[in-house]
Amino acid sequence: MLDALDDPDCRTIIERIDGPMTATEISDACDIPLSTTYKKLALLTETGLLDRRARPRADGRHVARFVLAFGEVRIGLDETRSVNAVVDRWERSPADRPSDPWSEAGEET
Template structure:
């Protein structure tokens, strides 16, 4: 399932962001994702077992720190690619003295927005 935090979903929760950033494997994945990768490519690059890789990718995606896109392949075996979907994460104190998180997203090109839209359409079919 391809999830897109830009598709109108709520902002990530403070605890989910903190949990993801507190995890050493998650930080390693973010460090290695300088370009979109499949789960198996992430597992190999980070030297993390596949089962753990999937759990960490889910944790990062749920925190809206990673996004997914679908690579359409001619043979019909499509692949999900993961990429870093933030430029900055800021934790601050609000006026009522509670913690809040703000995730700054990268600017999207027209091609990236179209690819994201296509991924959303593929989810619905």
């Protein structure tokens, strides 16, 4: 997680992501090449800082959208001077979940 937070491209993605966004939208918003964006999105999702949500499209393929998965990260030392990282993850409320899984079908990536 510290590697992701130390990476300038990852920090830019965190700063610019605005609701569920596709990799292409993130690449455009951050002015980062798409191939690099995919690598950074993988790192951010592996560390739990982003959530990846797949939605089916009408053609049967899925479109992936990425959203922030945290509100705060706290890094500190405990009483034994060991590094601790605490991530306050956002829970997805029922209102944020589509009632119809096909609601985003047909959207472009």
